Amino acid sequence: MKYDAETFLMEVLKIPTVNGKDNEKALAVFLRGFLKECGVSAVVQDIDSRHANVVGVLEGKSKETVIWNGHLDTVPYGKMGEWKTDPSVPSKKNGCIYARGASDMKSGLAAMAYVLGRMKRKGYVPSRTIYFCGTCDEEKNGIGAKHLLETQTLGEPALLLIGEPTDLRPGTAQKGCIWLQVKLHGKTSHGAYPGQGINAVEYGIRIFQDLKKKLEEQSHELLGSPTCQITMAEGGIVPNMTPDTAKLMLDIRVIPGITTRMVTEWAQKIIDGYRQETDGELEVEVHIKNDRQAIEIPADSPWLKKLQWELKLAGLPKEPAGINYFTDASILTKGIPTTPVLLLGPGQPELAHKPNEYIEIEKYLQYIKILDRLF
Known part of the structure; x- marks a missing residue:
């Protein structure tokens, strides 16, 4: 040779x-x-x-x-x-x-x-x-x-x-990998009156935290629990205004038995709860940017x-x-x-x-x- x-x-x-x-x-x-x-x-x-x-x-x-x-x-x-x-x-x-x-x-x-x-x-x-x-x-x-x-x-x-x-x-x-992009649309307000707005950044973080908690309830003998972290984030207008838009990228590493469909359904259930909390004024789009089982x-x-x-x-x-x-x-x-x-x-x-x-x-x-x- x-x-x-x-x-x-x-x-x-x-x-x-x-x-x-x-x-x-x-x-x-x-x-x-x-x-x-x-x-x-x-x-x-x-x-x-x-x-x-x-x-x-x-x-x-x-x-x-x-x-x-x-x-x-x-x-x-x-x-x-x-x-x-x-x-x-x-x-x-x-x-x-x-x-x-x-x-x-x-x-x-x-x-x-x-x-x-x-x-x-x-x-x-x-x-x-x-x-x-x-x-x-x-x-x-x-x-x-x-x-x-x-x-x-x-x-x-x-x-x-x-x-x-x-x-x-x-x-x-x-582990599999899902890149979940979350786009949020809320309502702006004066920074002194946050209750009059719907803070898209804060709701994005709450959705992330709830989904992360749900994922961590699962476990695998060799791989441990799934992980979920924010790897990219955008939002905010100026320091004294409630942000009405936000965009997050979640890097989710899943274990065997957890499918992309399951993760998106869990995310949607969480989102539905927050939409109800805001009388439907919070709008959220979810996009799959990477899907590896x-x-x-x-x-x-x-x-x-x-x-x-x-x-x-x-x-x-x-x-x-x-x-x-x-x-x-x-x-x-x-x-x-x-x-x-x-x-x-x-x-x-x-x-x-x-x-x-x-x-x-x-x-x-x-x-x-x-x-x-x-x-």
Whole structure:
């Protein structure tokens, strides 16, 4: 092969793919080139000038399929002064590689592509056909995963494996994410006579607090309770006037069993109560700006049991882990709802989106061995 595993990861990390800034398509083209050199059937799915997916297919002994998924993009570098190395240039030190995306999740992505290419090179035929899907724009709107569903016939895969950072622990449950935009219209008044107005900002906060309380009544063994926070807020005219308009964005992370429909119904019930309190003068609009469902694999899943066995043989923890962040699984499972989902990657979740992000080379190599043995 042209690259060994470590060199291949370095090459992947050299291609900047900051979401909203860089050309994510460049990495898709690079991965397609690598896979085709290895003899794997691979294509780039163009979306626009900067966005594309890459799909590689390794035929198996049966028509049954599995999907390996990772995303091409990274978050921005943040404050450059907080980095000890240049985040756009991979730097090796003390058994680790430092770069933006090293942990989240170019190490998982590179390992998947590398294993697929090496399997083909060796003439290995897996028991099931493997679809490697590198998707763009995961960090924002998930247009890559959505495009994949629209253009690729995925059938009913036996497994969806997501290479997101789990520190090589089996990720069996993942929180979903809802971005709920709340627009409020009240009534203005003189600041000295607040009782004559309807304070849109205050009612927005009360709606948020009530919804947050309702969500926190729920709980999950691995994921704990849902969370709800205000991440954006607008409102107010001048300091001495009751604000008659307000706009809030709520970031809600839900657990399995709680759907977007349930959350919107709870929100509407709360809103109806405050509308009644104001004799219908308070007007509230609710808009869903992001809708990613929670994911969970059954505890008795054969795939989970097999993975836990391989982790045990490797001397790694096999206890299930909960994942608080969203992944493209939340989008992909809408098109393949019966497919079980496992999250497993070599990166460490606590390093994601932070300065001095790195991947331990040994864990990256261990992940490659696990993929080899699982499939």
